Amino acid sequence: MNGEDIPAQELSSLYQSCTILTTLLCYPPNLESVPNLRLVHTPGAGIDYALDNPVFSAPQIRATTSNGIAAPPIAEWFIGQLINHTRTFDRWQQQQDDRKWDAPIATLFQTPDLVGQRLGVLGYGSIGRQAARVASALGMKVLAYTAKPKATPESKRDRNFVVEGLGDPEGTIPSEWFSGTDKESLHKFLAQKLDVLLISLPLTSSSRHIIGKKEFRVLKENSPHGCFLANVARGDVLVQDDLVQALIDEDSGLNGVALDVATPEPLPSDSPLWTSPRCTITPHISSVVAATTDRIFQVLDANLSKAPGEKLINEMEKGRGY
Template identity: 45%
Template sequence: MGGGPLKDKILVAIPGKEPTEIIKHLEKKFPDIEITFVSPAPDFTFKDSKNLPISIFKDKTILVTFFSLPPTPEDAPSLDWIHFFSAGTNHVVDHPIYKDTDITLTTSSGVHGPQIAEWVIGTALAHSHNLYNLYERQKEHKWKEEGRRYVVHDLVKQRLGVLGYGSIGRQVARLAKALGMDVIAYTATPKDTPEKRADNGYIVPGTGDPDGEIPSKWYSGLGKEDLHEFLKQDIDILVLTLPLTDDTRHMISTPEFEILSRKHTFISNISRGAIIDQPAMIAALEKGLIRGAAVDVTDPEPLPDDDPLWSAPNTIVTPHVSGNASSYIERAFGVLELNLEKRQKGEPLVNVVNRRRGY
């Protein structure tokens, strides 16, 4: 990733209409790059490159994509950087480019913060304000449910626990703080200095917690004892915003729900469904150990029609849409543009994937 003038041939392989204005902007700003655009499929379900000619990868140095990769590293001998428009790379970990090369991989982590944070806060408020129950009354043309008192437990002085304090968690924290909540954070590695607490990834301007100043307390570790210490901190709302790895799979299961039952915690999961032991969560909801849940991710996806999660009490289920935003593509290109600047200057790129950690 050396400095000097860029001499790059870039393949942008993303579904949908060509973003001509963005591409013109990049080619004007970086006159030594050449951009080729292809649309692999009409929607976001495309997960391989079977309808792309292999020859299209041959002379490309940079690939910009969601899912479309050359079948083998040998099909793209000049490739030294892949920028994913997704926040993670767990969908390509078994690909030979991921496993058998040192091609630099970057993600669009950071572009999802605003819209997903609004989903987290919006679903939490919908639950605490009884909006779903009230909407059912509206459809029945009933003023209110007879004999029921509608009491709102506002968020002031409640505690938000953010499990995985990345770009999304930081924007959730920002909104929660504005509502009067106390925020505590949990990360895999210790954040015991101001430098370690800073967000060094891509940040949508005016959002997040760039300096890591919002949490009143930080917790860290990869062991169950460390996690349980965090969960014991009287958390009212627990937000899961961490990647799916071998270490995080079923990270929240029966023992964790038993700890959270002390505060009757509300669970919000926008990361990956398998981070939660789903049957254990359903059991916790049915037993009243936790007061509710909002999940935009499930295990598996799509959620089968007969899955008991659909009818779990006090649960909001949405079909993995919290990250969708009209500005998504524009912001993802913003990460690419920032990294093109850094590549030109010979500086370290942002959002580089650490293959050992898996994100």
């Protein structure tokens, strides 16, 4: 429910009686208004925008997300952006529009494909795992980064919702794993000669502005062919002013950027990101497809079949914020 068109009195009555709440933006003003609430299910994976609501800290209310449902379309968005970057489909479309047949063979023989390129996935959750699955099928080498160490097969297993047959449920795709919550660990990961960096981690207090000027410098110094960066997380995981400067600087080491998120949203029309020739922007739409609503309720239905007290799919760890 979103509540925008529901009269206040009716909404208050719904809050009083509901035991399960599924909503994107319509959260109760206080716990007294939802005395019977026992479960909140969010239709998105990230809930940073609503964490200050008391329902997410109340011990008697469990919270689940729809983490995993958007992994296929977001991975498609990422791979589409990456292939467009490497194969310059925009250019060929323009040539078609101009009815121009021009095949610069000498240049094309210098253009690398994705085979053997090194993809660093910063945040190896559901989205990162599906992106890794597709990238691996294209011949890329995958390196994963997570907050917690993943040293055993059990720790590498994905325990969130997975669209059947997809993702990396056992965590076997990455050739290397890195972990940590400090800058030293992050810089070690970014120094692995990455050709592509996918940012797909949740926004928390520790991940806010995790990538900025110093991190762009590490990428530049350790990626001999430059690095293509894609952000499908939240705008605030990047220091956006530093990103703008990196795009202005021809020698920054970033040879392309694809953004589905920004700060703020909507991105102001005067933002220099709009006009950067190395930056592609979409308005936070990579996750939305025809199957989205059905998958949201797949997660909820699966959890409603659980026994009382049993751990729920995508249950939020309240201390971590996701």
